[in-house]
Amino acid sequence: MISITLSGIVKNFGGVRALKGVDVTISGGQVLVLLGENGAGKSTLIKVLTGAIRPDAGRITMGGDTVEFRDPEHARALGIAAVYQEPMVYPHLTVLENIFAGREICNRFGMVRHQPMVERVRPWLAALDLPEAVLHRPISTLGLGHVQLVLIAQALVQEARVIILDEPTSILSRAETDRLVGIIQTLRADGRAIVYITHRLEEVPRIGDHVTVLTDGRVTGNYPAREVTGETLLQLMAGRTNPAPAAEASAEGAPQAERPMLSIRGLSHPRYFTDVDWDIPAGMITGIYGLVGAGRSEVAMSVFGALGTRAGTILLDGAQVRPASPAEAMRLGIGYLPEDRKRQGIFAPQSLEGNLTCNALARFCRGPALDFRGLAAEAAQMMRTYTIKAIGPGTTIGTLSGGNQQKGLFARWAALPLKVLILDEPTRGIDIRTKQEIHHFIRARAREGTAIIVISSDLAEILALSHRMIVMRGGRVVDRCAGTEMTPERVLAAAIGAATSSSEPQPQRQIA
């Protein structure tokens, strides 16, 4: 069975030492869970393992022999495959063509032979629970969960013996996660080695055999997965004891508002949502939960003027509004932090300062000129308030860790005098410590009297953070609850449409 040992791996980027002598062992038939904060060196380690970068020092041995991965192709030939969080696919090509890209089965004239390729994947399709018809569809028509399965199929077709899964569940629904866990068990039983990277601590005992904790470019712990508790992992990952209290929000007496700050009635869109009513009180955090495709983000974007609607009204502080553009929504006092940090959030090649202050430029206009000193001071202030770690405000935001980028985006909106702030997946793909910091900022902002809407796919997070919850499914509001009614069972059942004693599959009008 395969066994790979990395010892004393060092990698420097410019002056920064990303890996400071890491030792990791990967064995066939086992699942190694790699934990660490953003910037702890996980991605760098993965890149070393897949041959995408070469380490500056250290040794890699496979089954006792020293090997050196020249490039990704070489590592792949040696049986190492990675499924990245943001999958690399050819959107317009079919699933079959994606699986065999660069490794087509051809006759001696170079003509691609489809039938043998189908034969090669067929056994794996069955194992992954994918229908064969999917092979001939363009991959862009598949959901992200299925794209991941296709990429796993690709790894299996290439006879990968080590499969690296980089945060596979961060974009998956509960059902998809369960299926993935099942598949991982099958692969492990098959003698393959799995390297599993995650931020979701609750997954660890369910999936892993071993846990390796990376902190700041070093391995700070190796444990059998069954023995670790969330508390110890948290401490190890943070590299210090963690002072942040657990669930402070739900415990607080939720203040009762006489009139909601934002109220939407019968909002409909021809494609995404139907007859949606939301009441969002000031000074509270309202959580919106639903599976992918429930229409959560789309409703939020309509409120923010980024998506048109067919029918319905929006009342802001009692007055009817109809924002036709994000600019108008912002003038009205509505803010929206979008879910896709890279695509909808940051201006990657720009400075941190520019990214932080881009929504507040109006305040810094001095006639036809901009008050550059004022902007710099503002950015520096924001970096302090929101503990954004960077060399200075001039640092290019694209070079920061995901957590710091996300804090920057949060700061961009939080610094505005808004009545309603919508946060769409505000902590996706960032480490637990930064997550807690952002939660803290969100609560502080709510206490100041802003009406906060949090959209998240992380059920545990949203339950801990929200004072009240609205659950959506298939473009409709299916449940509302607050306080002690907010149980994971109830919310999940409503979101997936499972018939429990309390909720019918019909939309409910239960006023929280």
Next chain:
Amino acid sequence: MSVHAGMEAAPARNWPGLAAGREVALLVALVAVALAVSIVSRGTFWNPVNIRSLMVTSAITAIPATGMTIVILTGGIDVSIGSMLGLVAAIGGLAFEAGWPLPLVAPLFCATGGLLGLVNALVILRGGVPPVVATLGTLSIFRMCVFLVLGSNWITAIPPGLTTIFIATRIGPLPMVSVIALLLMAGAAVILRAHRGGRHVYAVGNNEEAARLSGIPVRRIRLVSYVLLGVCTGAAALVQLGQSPLVQTSTGTGFELSVIAAVVLGGTELAGGRGTLLGTLLGTLIVSLVTDAIVLMHIQPFWGGVVLGLIILASVGAGHLGQMRRQEVI
């Protein structure tokens, strides 16, 4: 839409099926334009002389359009081919003037074109210049070279054999040049559809980084696509001299516009990774038809440029709308 719902919904479609909608629409547009032109021209459109000239013009556009389709599929573009055609014709014309025989000069046309394509490829790949900018540069450099080669002279010493072979010789109803263009397109279509190299062209255009990490020789594919387009442009320069046996400093000016309009109208996305040669064929026919109609109706020829520009804008605009619609479905 949940991922599961998405899986069940759309029926199994394979890849050529995706573009079929576009091609049917183009076919309808082609028939509609032909009808409109024949009505407005009061039947002169169907004059055999006009039809033959239309077939020759289409073929001259179609040959480089084949190469251009491949270049655009990889995510590149070449706006220099108008000047390239002029320069190849000028150099080849000198060879004709020097009395070289046709069998020797014909390969010279293709080789010169290939060489100029290689120049473009090296500027883009070695120099790291974005394709539009690089070929915009060579567009004016190649044109300058035409002036240097020709001085203030015209070359009229074009052997009549060119016209005899490519235009006058007919196979069935089609002039030889149309047959050549169709064979070239069919061959290229098979390669693009079924050959490993063709699949790699699509892969590069879809996701260059993923292609690199899959071990696909991205740079080689991009280089070959520009050289191939150069060779096609060289061939077009030769055939074009069969249609009008004269080389002057303005030869080929604006030619790139017709070719790019044909490819883009045919549904090939400028971003790369999506498009077919059947679409390009139909696009070429429509573009040639429209240009022909402008001549038939005695409209001043510069309106042709306006129409081609509008065709490019409309097709890219339509593609953009389609893209937005697709993105929304996520």
